[in-house]
Amino acid sequence: MKLDKKGLLVVISGPSGVGKGTIRRALFAMTGHDLVYSVSMTTRKPRCDEENGREYWFVTREEFERNIRDGEMLEYAEFINNYYGTPLQKVNEQLEMGKEVVLEIEVQGAQIVREKRPDAILIFIAPPSMQALYERLQTRGTETWDMINERIKKAEREINLAYMYDYIVVNDTVENAADKIMAIIRAEHARVERTISAYKEMLEVK
Amino acid sequence: MKLDKKGLLVVISGPSGVGKGTIRRALFAMTGHDLVYSVSMTTRKPRCDEENGREYWFVTREEFERNIRDGEMLEYAEFINNYYGTPLQKVNEQLEMGKEVVLEIEVQGAQIVREKRPDAILIFIAPPSMQALYERLQTRGTETWDMINERIKKAEREINLAYMYDYIVVNDTVENAADKIMAIIRAEHARVERTISAYKEMLEVK
Numbered sequence: 001m002k003l004d005k006k007g008l009l010v011v012i013s014g015p016s017g018v019g020k021g022t023i024r025r026a027l028f029a030m031t032g033h034d035l036v037y038s039v040s041m042t043t044r045k046p047r048c049d050e051e052n053g054r055e056y057w058f059v060t061r062e063e064f065e066r067n068i069r070d071g072e073m074l075e076y077a078e079f080i081n082n083y084y085g086t087p088l089q090k091v092n093e094q095l096e097m098g099k100e101v102v103l104e105i106e107v108q109g110a111q112i113v114r115e116k117r118p119d120a121i122l123i124f125i126a127p128p129s130m131q132a133l134y135e136r137l138q139t140r141g142t143e144t145w146d147m148i149n150e151r152i153k154k155a156e157r158e159i160n161l162a163y164m165y166d167y168i169v170v171n172d173t174v175e176n177a178a179d180k181i182m183a184i185i186r187a188e189h190a191r192v193e194r195t196i197s198a199y200k201e202m203l204e205v206k
Numbered sequence: 207m208k209l210d211k212k213g214l215l216v217v218i219s220g221p222s223g224v225g226k227g228t229i230r231r232a233l234f235a236m237t238g239h240d241l242v243y244s245v246s247m248t249t250r251k252p253r254c255d256e257e258n259g260r261e262y263w264f265v266t267r268e269e270f271e272r273n274i275r276d277g278e279m280l281e282y283a284e285f286i287n288n289y290y291g292t293p294l295q296k297v298n299e300q301l302e303m304g305k306e307v308v309l310e311i312e313v314q315g316a317q318i319v320r321e322k323r324p325d326a327i328l329i330f331i332a333p334p335s336m337q338a339l340y341e342r343l344q345t346r347g348t349e350t351w352d353m354i355n356e357r358i359k360k361a362e363r364e365i366n367l368a369y370m371y372d373y374i375v376v377n378d379t380v381e382n383a384a385d386k387i388m389a390i391i392r393a394e395h396a397r398v399e400r401t402i403s404a405y406k407e408m409l410e411v412k
Binding site for chain 1: 397
């Protein structure tokens with residue numbers, strides 16, 4: 001029995017190359033959940049296999065900046081001259097409907113969510129070792145040595161921000177990490193802050 | 207991968223008749239855990255099928271009171287002229303060994319654990335309705351109407367203490383409740399307070 005009817009805002013974040021996307025997909029492949037993925041908004045052009053509203057909401061720079069001005073972005077960041085961010089309205093609608101809204105975002109964005117939404121569950125996906133992260137970035141094969149070294153330095157800075165999160169989940173195997181995230185979501189729904197008022201109401205205890 | 211090597215002190219508590227014992231047994235019947243049950247100490251006489259160290263540690267009143275004076279009881283209470291309580295040393299030894307130590311205790315005892323051990327995980331087992339609690343107490347068949355009404359009044363007072371706990375788990379079915387407790391234990395091991403220092407050490411990040 002779930003006492004709180006609202007969904008949870010679940011943020012999956014961590015250094016680049018740590019495997020956030022793989023874990024998120026494994027999580028969504030699990031049954032018996034009510035997770036929805038929050039589709040990000042971006043100003044970059046869609047690739048040929050991408051669809052508006054599936055990978056991203058593709059908008060113009062003007063539209064994105066209007067959203068920022070109107071306070072309609074939960075978080076956003078600029079990478080290589082393009083904006084990426086989370087539209088707030090869709091998130092809130094789905095939470096009200098009792099869905100767990102999962103964001104998969106960079107550490108920078110997670111910091112903003114932490115400030116704006118103290119109720120969000122922030123999960124830091126961590127590499128099992130720096131060596132493992134190094135190897136993952138290498139096997140991607142898309143980046144130069146300099147770029148990889150730059151990413152490793154950035155990862156070290158980001159690991160020092162892990163204290164801001166609620167949970168640290170080590171990506172030792174994708175299954176373990178996804179299982180652990182599911183346990184976190186179940187446990188958080190039982191936390192007393194989220195359940196006490198609904199529970200007293202249910203029992204009609206003064 | 208579990209980052210914190212120490213076990214958790216898990217307190218299962220709630221009103222009399224709510225099904226704490228049944229849930230605890232279901233929990234221990236689950237595989238893949240490292241749970242140990244903390245055997246309570248009591249001054250009451252063993253029944254013929256009870257064994258010292260299995261159901262309880264059976265001691266004399268003098269021994270129990272010496273333990274209290276020496277600060278060796280994590281919590282204790284007196285019921286119908288007998289002491290019942292949790293010996294501290296065994297709990298600590300098992301936590302250090304990485305075992306999750308489960309206490310199944312009354313609300314009064316849980317209040318004491320809350321004060322003494324802020325690191326304990328307090329789980330309030332709640333009835334799905336007051337009616338359900340009433341029916342459970344009736345079908346036990348061991349108590350008079352007056353005793354049942356007294357227990358219901360006590361349960362209402364105890365439900366008002368649920369805010370002191372970390373989690374509320376509704377005993378809708380024993381399996382659900384035990385599953386949820388297992389999820390809570392897994393999630394708590396990933397909480398940032400318990401993992402951050404071990405994690406930084408592992409990665410050798412300053």
